[in-house]
Amino acid sequence: MRYSSRLTVAAHILMCIGYFQGKEKLTSDFLAGSVNVNPVVVRNTLGKLKKAGIVRVEAGIGGASLARDPSDITLLDIFSAVETDTDLFHFHENPNPQCPVGRSVHPVLGEQLASVQSAMESHLASISLNDLLRGIGK
Amino acid sequence: MRYSSRLTVAAHILMCIGYFQGKEKLTSDFLAGSVNVNPVVVRNTLGKLKKAGIVRVEAGIGGASLARDPSDITLLDIFSAVETDTDLFHFHENPNPQCPVGRSVHPVLGEQLASVQSAMESHLASISLNDLLRGIGK
DNA sequence: TTTGTTGTAACTTTTTAAATTACAACAGTA
DNA sequence: TACTGTTGTAATTTAAAAAGTTACAACAAA
Numbered sequence: 001m002r003y004s005s006r007l008t009v010a011a012h013i014l015m016c017i018g019y020f021q022g023k024e025k026l027t028s029d030f031l032a033g034s035v036n037v038n039p040v041v042v043r044n045t046l047g048k049l050k051k052a053g054i055v056r057v058e059a060g061i062g063g064a065s066l067a068r069d070p071s072d073i074t075l076l077d078i079f080s081a082v083e084t085d086t087d088l089f090h091f092h093e094n095p096n097p098q099c100p101v102g103r104s105v106h107p108v109l110g111e112q113l114a115s116v117q118s119a120m121e122s123h124l125a126s127i128s129l130n131d132l133l134r135g136i137g138k
Numbered sequence: 139m140r141y142s143s144r145l146t147v148a149a150h151i152l153m154c155i156g157y158f159q160g161k162e163k164l165t166s167d168f169l170a171g172s173v174n175v176n177p178v179v180v181r182n183t184l185g186k187l188k189k190a191g192i193v194r195v196e197a198g199i200g201g202a203s204l205a206r207d208p209s210d211i212t213l214l215d216i217f218s219a220v221e222t223d224t225d226l227f228h229f230h231e232n233p234n235p236q237c238p239v240g241r242s243v244h245p246v247l248g249e250q251l252a253s254v255q256s257a258m259e260s261h262l263a264s265i266s267l268n269d270l271l272r273g274i275g276k
Numbered sequence: 277t278t279t280g281t282t283g284t285a286a287c288t289t290t291t292t293a294a295a296t297t298a299c300a301a302c303a304g305t306a
Numbered sequence: 307t308a309c310t311g312t313t314g315t316a317a318t319t320t321a322a323a324a325a326g327t328t329a330c331a332a333c334a335a336a
Contacts, residue, residue, distance in 0.1 A: 004228060004292080005227075005228045005294090006293085007227060008227060008230055008243070009230050011243070012239065012243045015242075015243065016237075016239045020239075027311085027313090028312080028313075034237040036231075036232040036234050036240070037230060037294080038294075038296065040296070041294065041295075043315085044314090046314095047314070057313070057314095058303085059301080059302055059313050060301080060304070060312060060313070061303050061304060061311085061313090062313065063312085075254075090142060092143040092146055092147050092150070092173060092175060093174075095172065095173060095174055096173070096174050099172040101153050101154045101157050101172055102150075102173070103275075104153075105146070105150045105153065108274065109149055109153075109270060112265050112269065112270070113146075116261045116262060116265075119261045120226075120254060120257065120261075123254045123258075124254055127250050127254075132247060132250070135245070135246035135249075136239055136246065137241075138242075138246075142324060143324085143325085144324090165282090166282075175326080178283095178284090178326080178327070181281095181282065181284085182283090184282090195282070196281085198281060198282070198333035199281070199282090199333085199335060200281040
């Protein structure tokens with residue numbers, strides 16, 4: 001299995017906000033129309049992004065806006081805000097502790113996979129919302 | 139979401155084979171005992187590893203063995219052999235093509251995510267079964 | 277021919293994401 | 307104040323995928 005589409009949905013939403021900010025009222029309905037998902041999914045996603053300090057949302061009146069400069073919002077920020085389980089790999093639960101291999105898998109393999117994970121994360125951190133906005137309509 | 143436990147299960151199986159080769163008869167039951175999964179899962183996994191030229195399996199008589207030197211089996215080899223969908227990120231299906239952002243998400247974001255993916259894969263390729271075997275019982 | 281094993285298909289269980297429904301809380305406006 | 311459009315959030319449903327399990331034919335050696 002792989003990561004859910006939460007990262008791409010969240011990135012899409014933020015690209016919309018960055019692109020349309022000032023021109024359109026960015027309600028969850030409007031954003032849902034571009035992403036083509038249910039408005040409630042947009043609201044939940046915005047809720048997580050708000051908690052992470054990435055967007056501001058006006059309750060009641062409606063409308064979302066970026067809380068930081070697009071160059072200061074990275075894919076890692078979005079990823080961490082939005083994915084519940086950020087672990088890339090998933091260990092099988094109960095290797096046999098009686099077996100020398102079963103006893104060692106988790107520490108040995110886990111250490112290696114953690115380095116893969118952090119390589120991925122630093123790569124995500126090197127890409128900003130600004131980089132994405134530059135590509136729109138090009 | 140994240141990758142299934144297929145990679146860790148497959149790596150565990152291969153570590154067992156590398157470790158016990160020559161000392162034990164490596165049947166799916168024996169391997170299942172160390173990994174602590176159903177023997178059928180082991181057989182399915184071995185089937186994929188066999189197709190990828192990583193192991194040899196004796197039908198009838200039973201028992202698995204490595205088809206290559208452990209230093210020539212990387213985590214990327216195992217990963218590719220065993221995961222059905224190797225895509226790390228998952229795109230939402232139907233962004234609105236009427237919207238300039240909806241039209242651009244896939245190409246723009248997809249290109250960036252592909253670079254993240256290949257960074258991860260080259261990292262996986264740098265770790266061999268030999269590296270894992272060295273860590274056992276240490 | 278008997279025994280122990282692999283290869284596979286089919287089915288069930290469990291888990292997770294995403295869609296959906298519903299409604300209270302909120303903030304402006306008439 | 308009442309009305310309107312919106313957010314926040316809980317609860318439920320639907321859909322998809324992984325892993326567990328059962329069952330059995332094919333196989334290879336003794």
